[in-house]
Amino acid sequence: MTGGRQRARRGRSHLRRRPGHAVLAALLVVAAASGCAAEAGDTGTGQGAKLQAGQPGAPADAPAAGALGTRAAQAERAKLAQAARAVAAKKWGLASTPLAPPAPPAVKPHITTRKGFEVEGQDDSLPPVFTTVPTKDKVVFLTMDDGDDKDPELLKMMSELNIPYSAFLSDYLVRDNYTYFKDAEARGVTLNNHTLNHRYMPGLSYEEQKREICDQQDIIEKQFGKRPRLFRPPYGNYNTDTLKIAKSCGITAVPLWAEEAFPDHMEWREEDLDLHPGDIILTHFRGKKDWKGSMPDLIRSVMKTVTDKGYAVARLEDYV
Numbered sequence: 001m002t003g004g005r006q007r008a009r010r011g012r013s014h015l016r017r018r019p020g021h022a023v024l025a026a027l028l029v030v031a032a033a034s035g036c037a038a039e040a041g042d043t044g045t046g047q048g049a050k051l052q053a054g055q056p057g058a059p060a061d062a063p064a065a066g067a068l069g070t071r072a073a074q075a076e077r078a079k080l081a082q083a084a085r086a087v088a089a090k091k092w093g094l095a096s097t098p099l100a101p102p103a104p105p106a107v108k109p110h111i112t113t114r115k116g117f118e119v120e121g122q123d124d125s126l127p128p129v130f131t132t133v134p135t136k137d138k139v140v141f142l143t144m145d146d147g148d149d150k151d152p153e154l155l156k157m158m159s160e161l162n163i164p165y166s167a168f169l170s171d172y173l174v175r176d177n178y179t180y181f182k183d184a185e186a187r188g189v190t191l192n193n194h195t196l197n198h199r200y201m202p203g204l205s206y207e208e209q210k211r212e213i214c215d216q217q218d219i220i221e222k223q224f225g226k227r228p229r230l231f232r233p234p235y236g237n238y239n240t241d242t243l244k245i246a247k248s249c250g251i252t253a254v255p256l257w258a259e260e261a262f263p264d265h266m267e268w269r270e271e272d273l274d275l276h277p278g279d280i281i282l283t284h285f286r287g288k289k290d291w292k293g294s295m296p297d298l299i300r301s302v303m304k305t306v307t308d309k310g311y312a313v314a315r316l317e318d319y320v
């Protein structure tokens with residue numbers, strides 16, 4: 001009980017000192033208050049069990065202790081954000097409003113290499129290769145590869161819908177228009193590594209793979225200011241060298257995918273042909289010249305599947 005209250009106090013003072021972190025601080029306050037309320041329920045009657053202002057179940061007009069105001073403001077913000085998303089969903093022709101994801105986990109899950117995806121001489125120091133993030137949250141992750149089609153409508157649509165996604169870029173397709181991806185990055189898209197030239201990694205020598213992976217790390221850092229942590233090998237093919245090299249130039253995880261989305265259908269990796277909590281969905285920056293639709297068509301299609309099945313799209317980098 002007291003621990004929770006102290007945490008809440010610290011959260012408030014932190015909020016005053018550093019307004020830039022107000023949202024994070026607000027989340028911490030809510031988390032602390034919730035934990036405290038649960039304990040109160042367990043202890044039953046008695047003075048200690050009384051609800052404090054700012055805890056779930058406390059009367060709305062209880063003396064303002066800071067946490068209540070923050071929590072109410074946060075709930076109000078979430079409500080407004082979802083209302084804005086509903087408007088955007090209508091504007092962009094989505095079948096239904098995308099669901100809001102839960103708050104990101106306070107601690108990222110421990111991820112290990114999926115069974116059957118190990119390399120020769122596999123050891124735990126190599127970046128894990130996985131298709132689904134271990135989580136109970138009803139979320140999936142949207143990832144977009146290559147970088148060929150650069151449709152400004154996509155950036156606008158995703159910003160207005162407030163749907164997070166992660167890009168895996170191959171420089172040979174991106175270098176004619178870094179500005180497009182700078183715009184994406186400014187809108188919150190994380191730019192990750194998908195090699196320089198999209199070659200089949202196991203067919204290359206160690207030195208060639210190193211150039212494909214590590215030079216792309218350098219280019220992304222130089223062009224966009226951040227060195228990627230995530231790497232996806234072209235076609236999902238890799239060997240021991242690939243993972244060793246990726247690790248040597250700053251990669252910590254190798255997310256593959258559980259589903260691949262197209263404008264007119266979904267391809268499933270698992271036999272049940274269904275989504276699962278933490279599934280990573282692959283799709284591509286492609287346009288009408290490549291497949292039957294535009295990027296907005298693709299998003300409408302994949303979001304229909306995701307929302308109909310009761311999932312929200314969360315940010316991959318919040319979990320990995």
Ligand SMILES: [Zn+2]
Nearest residue numbers: 145146234235
């Ligand atoms: Zn690719």
